[in-house]
Amino acid sequence: MRAACSALAVVMVALALGACGESDEEKAQNTVCDASDDIAKQVDELGSLTPATVTTDAVTENLDAIETDLNDIADAQSDLSSDRRSEAEAANKAFTSSIEGIASQLGSSLSASDAKAAVVTALQKLEASYRKAFAPLNCD
Secondary structure, three states, X not given: OHHHHHHHHHHHHHHHHHOOOOOXXXXXXXXXXXXXXXXXXXXXXXXXXOOOOOOHHHHHHHHHHHHHHXXXXXXXXXXXXXXXHHHHHHHHHHHHHHHHHHHHHHOOOOOHHHHHHHHHHHHHXXXXXXXXXXXXXXOO
């Protein structure tokens, strides 16, 4: 009888510990929020650049990190609840569209003296776009 109680206790402890793990939806939510937080960090860094401090390397590094974060969000979406999936998809789509629009504006012909100022202005627009696109995710 004592062995049976011990075995039962071990099984119950194992089940209780197994229940402590995160569900796929919780993991996806954490991935989305972590990526969103990192995008905010990257956008803040980009927004702090001035015509005197902006460099191609700095912008490229931040934009590459943002691209990785957007891919992480896209990969996690299938495990989110339908409401959260819709919010994440909409945020990703809106922000990606904003990035593409800004990139096309920068692709227009600019004089060398106007180029840095145009990049800084575009990065400030990107910051506003991020805030608008990702606000509905409410990861706080």
